[in-house]
Amino acid sequence: MPAGSPYDENELLTRIAERDPAVYPYLHDTYYNSLIYFSLSIIDDQQQAEDIAVDSLVKLWQAPARFESAGKLRSYLFTLVRNASLNHLKHLRVRGRSEQELSGPEAMIDGRLEALMAETDLMRLVYEEVARLPEGYRQVVELLYLEDLSSAEAAARLGISMENLRQRKGRAIKELKTALLRKGLSEILFSMLFF
Secondary structure (H helix, E strand, O other): OOOOOOOOHHHHHHHHHOOOHHHHHHHHHHHHHHHHHHHHHHHOOHHHHHHHHHHHHHHHHHOOOOOOOHHHHHHHHHHHHHHHHHHHHHHHHHHOOOHHHHOOHHHHOOHHHHHHHHHHHHHHHHHHHHHHOOHHHHHHHHHHHHOOOOHHHHHHHHOOOHHHHHHHHHHHHHHHHHHHHHOOOOHHHHHHHHO
16 A cells, blocks of 8 residues: 555455445545546546546445455556546547447447457557567566566576566567557556556
């Protein structure tokens, strides 16, 4: 939990699951600005991003779940914001179509399916670029980001020093960033994936 948090992680997660009203202001203060910033990286509309951030916190409150960790809670909130932001973009595209196009089956596509497709396309692009890295760099990225090993565990598995691991990681991230930005990925999304 952030420094100065009035709750330890287990207490916070329990209070969310129990819908304790005292925890909502803390959730708002902790996540609201980050959720707006994330939404803005997708939709570029300040007022709508603020609405999406509030709506996501309200959805969490209306249908509380028992999260395994604060990281899972954070992922859940960011997923809500991502889906709502993508749905907003879809709504803008649909609104711009003619009435004739709106009567077609395309208008029936579920917003969650579109969001899942967008996420799948993004991850496919990232995996393709990771696969194109030189083997030493690719191995480091796979161990650190896909298998979620610590730096020490990754270095041990590869039989290299921590310094060598840091160098490979830095070069791999630099190559990935160049390739993904060239393909249209925003710097904000890149940072969220790798930092």
